[in-house]
Amino acid sequence: MSSSLFHTLNISRQDILSRMSDLDVTSNNLANVNTAGYKASRSNFQEMLNQQLNEGSLLKNTQILTAQGNLRDSTNSLDWAIQGEGFFSVTLPDGTIGYTRDGQFGVDAELNLVTASGYPLVWDGTITEGMSNINISSEGNVTAFDETGASVAVGTVQLTRFPNPSGVTSYGDNIWLESDASGAAVAGAAGSENFGTISGYRVEQSNVDLAQEMTHIITLQRSFSMSIKAFQQTDTMISQAINIRKA
Secondary structure, three states, rough: OHHHHHHHHHHHHHHHHHHHHHHHHEEEEEEEOOOOOOOOEEEEEEEEEEEOEEEEEEEEEEEOOOOOOOEOOOOOHHHHHHOOEEEEEOOOOOOEEEEEEOOOEEEEOOOOEEEEOOOOOOOOOOOOOEEEEEEEOOEEEEEEOOOHHHHHHHHOOOOEOOOOOOHOEEEEEEEEEEEOOOOOOOOEOOOOOOOOEEEEEEOOOOOOHHHHHHHHHHHHHHHHHHHHHHHHHHHHHHHHHHHHHHO
């Protein structure tokens, strides 16, 4: 039997697996279209070669798209949005540092500034009992009203950037981690060279392009259907060839 049939079967199988993986990425983008600070991901494929024969493609990795999301106004003084390059740094349960663009913060029972998932913000400052109307300047200077109603400085928030921000890896909960591809994290003052500014009373929206993702998912469904048909037809041809040889 010609090996070309098995070769075609293998290409169809690999294409089915690749489409399924890409569908997972696209579905995750669609699920987070309304998630504050979320960055869409893109699938990167690599062509597979075997003895100079095309063996299909393989999902090599996923890459985040770092385009700025739209900013919407908020009535919450702890909604902070980054305009430009940079991430907020947060402390994860195991003590490592994670990075996020979601600046919807709150104050927990221990008066820590935390994300919606409860991860403490890494910053130089403290909140004390009785403080209210916590606000931030574009340069990251945090102020609040004390018990007497006076405005006092309570600390500063720095941003963190990467040589290749699209190389960070996903931790979950809208948190990203440093990787070899991203390069080492570099902290700096908001508004300084190569760092974005921070806007209070604003929320950065997801940068997912809904129309583009819907178009891509339709294309994936059609491609997946074609790969299934090619696999089934090739499998049928192989079965017929085996039966003919047995006869």
